Amino acid sequence: MWPKLVILCYHRVKNYKSDPVNITVSNENFLNQIKFLKYNAKIIHPQQLFDSLKHRQNLPKRSVLLTFDDGYSSYGETMQTLIDNSISAIFFISSRKYKFWWDVLSSRLLEAKTIKDIDYKIFNKLIKMAGGNFKLEKELDIKALSKINQWKIEDPNFPYNRCRAYKIIAKKMDEINPYEKNEFFFMINNITKEKRNFSYLFNNNLIKYHTIGAHTIGHYDLANLSYENQKEEIEGNKSFLETHIKEKVNVFSYPFGMQYNYNDDTINLVKNNFQFAFSGFQGLVHKDSNMFELPRFLVRDWSKNEFQVRLNKFFNI
Numbered sequence: 001m002w003p004k005l006v007i008l009c010y011h012r013v014k015n016y017k018s019d020p021v022n023i024t025v026s027n028e029n030f031l032n033q034i035k036f037l038k039y040n041a042k043i044i045h046p047q048q049l050f051d052s053l054k055h056r057q058n059l060p061k062r063s064v065l066l067t068f069d070d071g072y073s074s075y076g077e078t079m080q081t082l083i084d085n086s087i088s089a090i091f092f093i094s095s096r097k098y099k100f101w102w103d104v105l106s107s108r109l110l111e112a113k114t115i116k117d118i119d120y121k122i123f124n125k126l127i128k129m130a131g132g133n134f135k136l137e138k139e140l141d142i143k144a145l146s147k148i149n150q151w152k153i154e155d156p157n158f159p160y161n162r163c164r165a166y167k168i169i170a171k172k173m174d175e176i177n178p179y180e181k182n183e184f185f186f187m188i189n190n191i192t193k194e195k196r197n198f199s200y201l202f203n204n205n206l207i208k209y210h211t212i213g214a215h216t217i218g219h220y221d222l223a224n225l226s227y228e229n230q231k232e233e234i235e236g237n238k239s240f241l242e243t244h245i246k247e248k249v250n251v252f253s254y255p256f257g258m259q260y261n262y263n264d265d266t267i268n269l270v271k272n273n274f275q276f277a278f279s280g281f282q283g284l285v286h287k288d289s290n291m292f293e294l295p296r297f298l299v300r301d302w303s304k305n306e307f308q309v310r311l312n313k314f315f316n317i
């Protein structure tokens with residue numbers, strides 16, 4: 001048995017109001033998690049993993065690598081926190097210009113006390129188009145709002161129609177091919193005109209310390225797309241990142257990351273463009289792992305104790 005590596009997959013580190021899809025870790029929990037790792041594991045540099053896979057050499061015992069997916073505006077702070085703790089990580093960045101639809105749904109449906117008139121009209125139309133037959137609560141009191149903020153998409157109950165709306169709109173978005181003309185998709189994109197912030201890509205101190213990886217332009221389920229559209233998504237994102245950081249981008253992570261979220265076309269394109277690729281399904285990495293489907297463990301907003309229990313489980317999988 002050779003030593004095995006746990007690759008952790010984070011998304012966003014931030015203090016948040018709502019997080020229906022469970023991808024955000026609060027600042028406090030994140031600091032506690034990395035402190036725990038510093039004393040109870042061996043945090044490796046991304047280059048150590050690349051060398052280990054290239055030369056098929058073992059890594060130290062209880063090795064852990066940190067990765068971050070999507071490219072949220074908080075990445076500048078996260079990168080700096082890691083530098084302050086001498087930790088180098090991989091950041092996979094999607095390059096779509098506007099905010100992700102799941103963030104827009106969170107801020108406008110789950111965090112807004114009052115839904116703006118224009119949004120209210122659009123959301124009610126989207127609900128109808130997604131097969132729903134209910135109306136949104138336009139105005140909420142503080143108590144109701146805090147209940148909605150706590151709501152998670154996997155909850156079987158919907159305390160308010162705003163939660164029900166989030167769920168059916170998200171489900172519909174999962175089924176849509178964004179490259180086919182589709183009114184639903186068009187409408188969602190029309191509410192999501194808030195631009196994303198990529199300022200961390202212009203900060204040399206941050207970029208040189210960490211590794212920047214590709215994560216497609218639009219963050220779609222690649223298995224739904226034609227070869228040509230996948231090529232555009234993958235290569236367009238790679239050239240966007242390389243132009244910004246003025247360096248080659250050699251690593252990729254599959255959006256959503258499960259094996260059903262990509263296909264043979266994806267893997268061929270990824271092999272033509274990158275040296276290593278990361279998935280989202282669970283598993284340990286060893287020196288003979290497949291370099292184009294490296295498994296990872298998703299990290300949630302766990303306290304230090306919970307994180308400790310989870311990490312021990314990961315190492316024993």
Ligand SMILES: [Zn+2]
Binds near residue numbers: 069215219254
């Ligand atoms: Zn992602």
